[in-house]
């Protein structure tokens with residue numbers, strides 16, 4: 001038995017997916033860009049819609065809670081880990097199919113791989129996405145964006161499956177995209193594939209723009225240290241990083257977690273940080289920024305797992 005999951009359920013999962021794609025008592029530190037987080041009862045790696053629906057049906061029948069994971073690049077998993085089943089989309093669901101200027105991509109495909117493949121075909125619209133390290137599914141659900149681009153501008157159709165097994169598609173309108181939100185965020189659904197509309201452009205110009213954006217990231221962001229990117233949402237009329245600097249919090253530390261000296265909007269794991277360290281540092285930053293400027297910073301990263 002792993003946490004909430006009985007041995008017979010694990011055995012059913014193993015016979016469905018094969019033993020290599022059922023990871024029991026699996027440290028989430030292995031699946032998050034922050035490199036922290038306690039164990040999930042089980043992480044499963046389904047390939048394709050049929051397997052996914054069978055996993056969901058089993059979880060529902062056996063009353064096992066489900067959490068869906070992309071690449072874990074916008075996540076803090078608490079130190080006690082996740083009770084129930086984590087369904088990891090990265091690694092499976094990696095379809096990539098071009099149809100003229102549009103492309104269908106699997107939700108588990110990496111966004112960087114997708115934007116590079118589009119650039120190679122001289123398709124413009126996803127240049128902004130190359131440095132965002134998650135999956136296409138995670139990016140759509142979060143409406144990820146950077147440098148004036150965001151997923152909302154290119155998404156045409158989103159296919160997803162409800163936890164009860166129904167498959168549905170939403171067009172852009174129904175996705176109700178806003179700043180780092182979409183209609184599917186925190187709903188009992190798993191995005192499986194996405195159609196995006198792009199424009200025919202000039203390959204060299206697209207590649208040059210992507211190289212320029214990558215360089216800007218390298219200069220401004222601590223890309224060589226584990227993190228989940230910008231921790232806070234951009235407050236209207238302000239920049240989180242500037243507010244944090246003004247509050248004297250750049251470089252502040254709790255345990256192994258530090259407010260990055262390179263980019264005050266990032267918290268980095270300098271080695272051995274726990275989720276509790278990061279959460280305590282987030283609270284401290286929120287408190288000091290509120291005191292100094294009156295602005296209440298909201299977390300952009302998702303916090304999950306047992307309290």
Ligand SMILES: Cc1cc2nc3c(=O)[nH]c(=O)nc-3n(C[C@H](O)[C@H](O)[C@H](O)COP(=O)(O)OP(=O)(O)OC[C@H]3O[C@@H](n4cnc5c(N)ncnc54)[C@H](O)[C@@H]3O)c2cc1C
Pocket residue numbers: 033067068069070071072073074075089107131132133134135136137138139140141142143144145146186189190191192221223227228229230302
């Ligand atoms: C160095 C660095 C730089 C970053 N820069 C940016 C940036 O410029 N812009 C930006 O927007 N973000 C940025 N991020 C944050 C992160 O990469 C994005 O939010 C990304 O879109 C998350 O994708 P993911 O696959 O890792 O999702 P995860 O972190 O795995 O999940 C995020 C949320 O989406 C849900 N989810 C994931 N996949 C699915 C799915 N298939 N169906 C339903 N729900 C799903 C999860 O349940 C969770 O609630 C950065 C992160 C890092 C580490």
